[in-house]
Structures are given as C-alpha cells and as structure tokens.
Amino acid sequence: MIPSRRAVAAFLAVVGCLSASSAGRVQAAPGIVAIKNVSVFDVTGARMLPGRTVVIEGELIKAVGAAADVPVGATVLDGSGKFLIPGFIDAHVHLVHLADRTHVPGDEFLPMFLAAGVTSVRSTGDAVAGEQRIARFAEEHPETCSRVFMCSPLVDGDPPFHKDVGKGLTKAEEVAPFVEEMKRAGVTTLKMYVGCTREIGRRVIEEGHRQGLVTTGHLGLYAAQDAVADGIDCLEHVWSVLDYSLARGETRVTCDLKNPRAVQLVSAIKEHHVAVDPTLVVHRNMLLLADQPEFNQHPDNAKAPERMREYWQRALQERAFTPETLAERRKELRKYQDVVAELYRAGITLLAGTDSPEPFVCPGFSLHQELELLVESGLPPAAALKCATLNNARIVRAESRLGSVEPGKVADLVLLERNPLEDIRSTRSVAKVIRGGRVLEPGEILGAVPRK
Numbered sequence: 001m002i003p004s005r006r007a008v009a010a011f012l013a014v015v016g017c018l019s020a021s022s023a024g025r026v027q028a029a030p031g032i033v034a035i036k037n038v039s040v041f042d043v044t045g046a047r048m049l050p051g052r053t054v055v056i057e058g059e060l061i062k063a064v065g066a067a068a069d070v071p072v073g074a075t076v077l078d079g080s081g082k083f084l085i086p087g088f089i090d091a092h093v094h095l096v097h098l099a100d101r102t103h104v105p106g107d108e109f110l111p112m113f114l115a116a117g118v119t120s121v122r123s124t125g126d127a128v129a130g131e132q133r134i135a136r137f138a139e140e141h142p143e144t145c146s147r148v149f150m151c152s153p154l155v156d157g158d159p160p161f162h163k164d165v166g167k168g169l170t171k172a173e174e175v176a177p178f179v180e181e182m183k184r185a186g187v188t189t190l191k192m193y194v195g196c197t198r199e200i201g202r203r204v205i206e207e208g209h210r211q212g213l214v215t216t217g218h219l220g221l222y223a224a225q226d227a228v229a230d231g232i233d234c235l236e237h238v239w240s241v242l243d244y245s246l247a248r249g250e251t252r253v254t255c256d257l258k259n260p261r262a263v264q265l266v267s268a269i270k271e272h273h274v275a276v277d278p279t280l281v282v283h284r285n286m287l288l289l290a291d292q293p294e295f296n297q298h299p300d301n302a303k304a305p306e307r308m309r310e311y312w313q314r315a316l317q318e319r320a321f322t323p324e325t326l327a328e329r330r331k332e333l334r335k336y337q338d339v340v341a342e343l344y345r346a347g348i349t350l351l352a353g354t355d356s357p358e359p360f361v362c363p364g365f366s367l368h369q370e371l372e373l374l375v376e377s378g379l380p381p382a383a384a385l386k387c388a389t390l391n392n393a394r395i396v397r398a399e400s401r402l403g404s405v406e407p408g409k410v411a412d413l414v415l416l417e418r419n420p421l422e423d424i425r426s427t428r429s430v431a432k433v434i435r436g437g438r439v440l441e442p443g444e445i446l447g448a449v450p451r452k
C-alpha cells in the first residue's frame with residue numbers, strides 16, 4: 001500500500017520534530033571549549049600529564065598545555081580529578097553484514113559506539129552501498145554517531161562464503177577494476193577472506209597500495225606467510241597468526257609458540273611492519289558464551305536494542321558445547337592471549353577490534369572488554385590504550401587527524417572519571433564524549449538507540 005501524501009507530510013512533521021528536539025539535547029555546533037586542570041593521556045609517552053588545560057576551537061584541538069590561555073567566551077569544563085584520552089576507534093566492526101541479521105541497521109547502533117567513547121569505527125567487510133548510506137547518516141549526525149571508515153566487501157573465492165557481503169574474485173584481470181571501484185566508493189580498507197587465493201591476494205595488495213588503500217585479511221587459502229611476504233598491511237583475528245604457526249600434529253590448544261614455524265612467522269610480521277588485530281572478545285565469546293553466564297549475561301548486553309538481543313539469543317541456542325570441554329576451551333582462549341603477548345613482546349603493532357555486532361559483542365561497550373582482554377594477555381594498560389587509539393588511527397591512515405590529544409588534531413576525546421592506567425576497567429567511567437568538538441553526555445547519546 002502506498003501511503004497518502006497527507007500521511008507522508010504528517011510523518012515528516014513528526015520526524016522533523018524529533019530531530020529538532022534531539023538536536024536541542026546536545027550541543028548543536030562546536031564552539032570554544034576549555035577543559036581545565038585535567039590529566040591528559042600522552043599516547044606515545046605512555047603516561048598521564050597532570051594539570052593540563054586543553055582548548056578546543058570548533059572541531060580541532062587548539063592547545064594543550066600546563067598554562068594554556070583560556071580564550072574569552074570559552075565554555076569552561078573543570079577537569080579536576082579527571083582524565084582526558086583520545087576517542088577510541090574500534091578497528092573491526094560490521095555495519096551492514098550481521099546488522100541485517102540482527103535487524104538493527106548501523107545507523108541505529110552507531111550511537112552505542114559513541115556513548116561508549118568509540119568516536120570512530122573501522123568497517124572490516126560490508127556491502128558498500130549500505131555502508132555509504134550509514135556513513136552519510138553518521139556524517140550528518142555527529143551528535144549521535146561515530147565516524148565511519150568504510151571497507152570493501154570480503155574478497156573471496158567464487159561463490160563467496162558470505163553471499164550477502166562477499167565478492168568472488170578468481171581472475172587476476174578483475175582485480176584492478178574492482179579496486180578502482182572501491183577507491184571511487186570511498187573505502188579505506190580492502191579485506192581478503194578465507195577463499196581468496198595468493199594469486200588474487202597479491203594483486204589486491206598491489207592494486208590497493210597503488211590506490212592508497214589499506215589491505216587486510218581474515219585468511220584461509222592465502223597463507224599468512226605468503227600474505228606477509230606480499231606486503232599485506234594487517235591480519236584480522238588472532239587465528240590469522242595462530243593457524244599458520246602450527247607445527248605438524250599441533251592444534252590451537254597445543255601449539256608451541258616457540259616452534260620454528262611460529263617464531264619465523266612472528267619475525268616476518270615484525271620485519272614487514274604488519275599490524276595484527278586480535279579481536280579477542282569475539283573469540284572468547286565463541287568459546288565460552290554458550291555456558292558461561294558472565295559473558296552471555298554481561299551487563300553490557302542490556303544496552304543493545306531488543307531485536308539485537310533476540311538475534312544473539314537465537315545464535316546462542318545454536319552453539320552446543322558440553323561441560324567436559326570447558327577446560328579445553330579455556331586453554332584455547334589462553335593460547336590466543338599467549339599469541340597476543342608474543343606479538344606484543346616482539347614489538348608488533350597491535351590493534352583493538354571487536355567484530356561487533358557478532359553475538360553478544362555489544363557495539364561500543366565490547367571495546368572495553370577487548371581492552372580488558374589485551375591487558376589480561378600481558379599488555380600494560382597504556383599499551384592497550386594505544387592499540388585502541390593511535391594504532392587504530394594509523395591503520396585507517398588518519399593519524400594526522402585522530403588518535404592522540406595534540407594541537408591540530410580533531411577533538412575526538414573521552415573524559416574519564418578514573419585513571420585507566422591504574423585499572424583498564426576505568427575506560428568505562430565515561431563522563432563526557434567529545435566528538436569533533438561537540439561535548440556530549442553518554443546517557444543522552446544512548447537515548448538515540450531504539451529500545452525495540
């Protein structure tokens with residue numbers, strides 16, 4: 001049935017009203033803001049700098065200093081006893097793929113990211129037309145949405161593993177036009193998937209780099225050793241390291257990370273400056289969610305719309321694990337964390353990504369869980385924070401604008417009540433989220449998330 005013109009006009013009036021009232025709740029446009037006497041996280045120095053004044057003008061950080069002048073007319077925020085850190089970036093999300101299954105479109109769950117202090121998200125595989133619409137919506141609604149860095153669909157064999165979001169590429173000559181199309185579409189990242197061969201993968205990397213795009217992979221047929229030698233920029237999921245480290249007869253649980261294959265792979269990753277995005281939180285969920293209430297009833301889950309929670313619950317029922325396997329599953333998670341520790345010790349760039357909205361990987365809030373898992377793996381809190389800020393900014397080639405609290409950068413910031421260097425769980429103590437100079441209340445941003 002086609003609605004009448006009158007019904008459409010009435011609907012638009014209501015929508016207009018709603019957006020006007022929601023705009024009234026938040027700061028409509030950035031002005032001049034000074035945060036006085038705040039401790040500022042120095043990402044590269046891995047420390048807090050106490051007693052700083054941070055001046056924001058419009059979208060940008062104008063000054064950071066012990067004695068920075070507060071400009072006339074500035075809105076002054078008292079930062080005493082608080083901690084200012086760069087806005088988080090989630091390096092692994094899906095805004096269209098998965099969102100379809102959760103029946104919650106990306107524009108509806110982007111506010112969850114922002115309310116959790118995640119001011120940017122990096123997609124790692126989506127249908128481009130849908131992604132463009134969501135990115136445009138986010139651009140138009142900075143008061144409720146994170147910034148979106150788009151990704152290609154998953155470059156795969158034919159037929160692709162994920163029909164909705166895969167792109168089967170089997171002929172080398174198809175690669176250049178595909179990469180050009182992705183560049184025109186505005187993606188930052190090209191992602192290769194399990195059925196992508198070395199022949200195609202190598203071309204994706206070459207053509208991607210020619211176009212200034214970042215290449216990453218959740219690998220399968222294309223071995224990590226080959227992809228690293230071919231110049232891939234990033235490996236998604238800890239599996240993309242562990243599965244190619246196994247000596248004959250070893251499993252993910254029994255793998256000796258000192259075996260020659262594992263040692264050589266880690267040193268090749270280091271030598272070729274490849275970043276690794278472990279996504280521990282989704283792997284933990286895959287292993288422990290089914291029978292561990294601390295995860296399937298995690299308080300973060302309640303923040304998601306009912307439709308998303310219903311999908312998660314259905315997905316949970318499909319996972320059958322017996323209690324006898326629990327010890328083995330815990331060992332497997334520990335091995336993933338040992339891999340992360342090994343990579344960190346080797347000086348490899350680690351990212352912080354979640355794979356939200358996979359089951360119970362709650363948009364935004366799961367990044368805090370990922371940080372906790374990184375610290376549990378052996379990273380100092382400052383290093384984990386660097387993964388989720390500067391390292392993630394670098395992997396979307398936005399480090400000149402994002403990822404640290406420095407003059408000239410975009411004012412994407414989080415003001416915390418407690419010091420995350422003392423306890424990483426303090427990243428959850430979000431007092432304000434600042435997105436492009438707009439000072440926002442987390443509770444009000446969450447108000448933009450539908451409950452149903």
Ligand SMILES: [Zn+2]
Binds near residue numbers: 094124355
């Ligand atoms: Zn993913």
